[in-house]
Amino acid sequence: MANSTHAHLRYNILDRCFRQKSYGFDKLLEVVNEEIAELYPGEGIATRTLREDLKVFRNKETGFGAPLPEKIRVLKYTDPNFSIALRPLLEYEQYLMNAAQQLLNRFENHPKYNKLAEALIKFQDEEELENEASRILLYDHNEEYKGIKHIKPLYFSIRKKQVLKVTVQGFKDTESKTFEFHPHILKQYNRRWFVFGLNNTEEIQEWSIPLDDRLLGYEELKEIDYIEATTNWENFFRTMVGVVKPKDAEIEKVVLRFYNGREKYFKSKPFQPDFEEFFEEEKQDQVWFETIINKELVQQLLSYGQDVEVLEPERLKLQLKEQAAALQQFYSS
Template sequence: MANSKHAHVRYNILDNCFRNKVFTFKELLEYVNIKIADVYPGEGISERTLREDIKLFKDPIKGFGAPLEEMSRTYKYSDANFSIASKPLLPYENYLIDASQQLLQRFENHPKYNKLAEALIKFQDEEDSNRDTSKILFYDHNEEYKGIKHLKPLYLAIQKKQVLQIKFKGFKDATYKTFEFHPHILKQYNRRWFVFGYNKTEERWQHSIPLDERLINFNILEDVEYEDSQKDWEAFFRTMVGVRRTSVEVEKVVLKFYNGREDYFKTKPFIPDFEEFFEEDKQDQIWFMSIINPELIQQILSYGQDVEVLEPEYLKEELKKHANKMYNYYVN
């Protein structure tokens, strides 16, 4: 049986190796140990463990059934489309998922672990549906979103305080641009991830990069001093909706709802620090402090005819412009 210590890390590393390059056994062992040390400093595996892992990859019954040629001195998938990510969980992996869920039951009354428990349930439901059992969960996700592949490498870069060379091409850009980037935090908004940091090439702090097809690739810049952020990110995001800070001025926004939609807003506010009015005639109104940016306008527009902006005047004018443009779409 393969060594179970950091096995999941090894399998992902090997899967990536076999899909992208031809390796000799010696090259493979060296590369895998370098990558393991990135995650578990000072650790690695022996030749015996690697041979057991390769055997598991090839095994069609107890392993992944990977298309690796027998009696070959080099290792690479003969089917370029194969990946262990598309294979069902191995028995020991199912055991780990079940054990994790049982462990979380100890903390089921602690809100700190709610999201982790939810993630495990979602994962288990996907695996059950792959085994011809009924799917129970249907959750909102972006099936076309490819940027998720950047999430873990960027997370590790932030954790290790690594400087990156970013290659980025906007939707309207004729060519890509390259810049030095010091990543600080990751934020999810509207089913999409963004990385914030210091764009040293353009000397711009709190620079945001979407994790999608616009982010072509990035490389670690060795021997470059990392510049950390002193920003209070919690405070930074509490006075804005979304990720674009197009203004530094925080303003009081007052919204009036119709058809009982204020109750819906209160169960799912798009900004955390909203307040209700105490006056009897203002029970359908709320207010909050925020910068005015495109994401705030989009969220207000999502309520359609069931919301009215009362303050500030500038925001009222912006909504009026949007309403007039939409009206012109349908007048003919």
């Protein structure tokens, strides 16, 4: 059996290497040790351990069954779509998952445990229940979303304070753009992920990049010093709905009146967490909050249909009126 020390880390490094490019054995050993040393200074593996890891990758019964031909000098998957992330857990990995769950049980009364427990349950449900008819959890997720593959490398780019050369192309753009980017934070909204940071090429402090097909690629710019964030991201997102902040946007007071008891739904799952209620008895169906006006706010309001009315500000009322008029054109005949 392969050396279990940092095995999960080694396997992920090797999987990425085999998917991205061809490696000779000696170069592969060098890359693996460099990445291990970044997280565990002074540590690494020997030639024997790497050879054992390759056996685990190739073994179809007790390993990953990877498309990694033997007796060739170049190491790379013959199937570019293969990844060990798509394979069932190995026996020792399942043992670690069970051990992790038992460890987390010690903290079941701690508020932070709830999210950890949810993540573990979701993972095990996907891993163990292959029959859809016997599935226990049906949670909201985007099966077509491909941006999840960017989260881990960008997370470590932020942790390691790496400057990136990023190439993006909007859905309506005819050409791509490349710029120097200093990533600061990852944010999820509406089942999509975004990375925020400094676009130093265009000198924009709070630049956002959606992690989807618009992100064409990125690589580290090692010769450039990383610039720390000056933005308080907690406050940045608390003053807006969603992730898009229009240029020169200002915070405004928004007052909403709900109908058909929908204020109860809003209060149990508010799209703006810092909302306030009115003390007056006749205003118990109303709430107010301070935010910027953007497309995501309008979209959330439209999701309530005829069960919400914007009382102020006036310009937000006008935007909703324009949206209603545009919808009426589709159904006027």
